[in-house]
Amino acid sequence: MQQDVFAALADPTRRQLVSWLAVRSATATELARRLPISRQAVAKHLEVLGEARLIARERSGRDVHYSLEAERLAAASEWLATVSARWESRLQRLKSYVEKGERHA
Amino acid sequence: MQQDVFAALADPTRRQLVSWLAVRSATATELARRLPISRQAVAKHLEVLGEARLIARERSGRDVHYSLEAERLAAASEWLATVSARWESRLQRLKSYVEKGERHA
DNA sequence: TGCATGTGCAACCATACGGTTGCACATGGT
């Protein structure tokens, strides 16, 4: 499912990773050095982010560099916008109903 | 934490509930009728959404009506936009660097 | 008053999740 993006972003550590990778690409070891958890834990998080297609991996010799894949962020944003829009239009209908009622009162 | 919104939206059932509540408010029992799970399961989901302040509850006699609280959707959207923006500007910098290089080549 | 219906609470269960440690393998540099 595409919407698994939200599941991937559910964890604060993963949001931090995404946030860092938005600034510059990095390896799992580099990222782990900035966190209070093990390199393997970070690797697992990166795998989850990768499955959600939020990041891309590129091997370079011994190292593996991870970089952001921003399209999925846009997809998530779009879902929020869609739901929001439905809500807003519902509020709009409600508002005009109330206003009509007040005019009658 | 405000960002718990993403954790709340991580579950597909909860996204469905949010989506429905964007159209119209409803009670737990009504929502459960539309889902293949028990009313109690729905109640738990609604509690999670409530803790994330994505929905509001209002008691009306025997019933409890749930309705969307769209501000948090906006907050989540904003986070996505911020990260996205950082990434875009990074790409921009990269692009101009590459172009400069090509001019030198 | 009695009953149907909606809600609240608790116990319980299987599995997913986020973390660890340990070790093998691959690659780069001296």
Added chain:
DNA sequence: ACCATGTGCAACCGTATGGTTGCACATGCA
């Protein structure tokens, strides 16, 4: 050739998660 360093894989662990069932309580209505 050697060793340091990064990665990959697997086993393991405690707790959170999403679900269930059962039952008590509250309210609306005939």
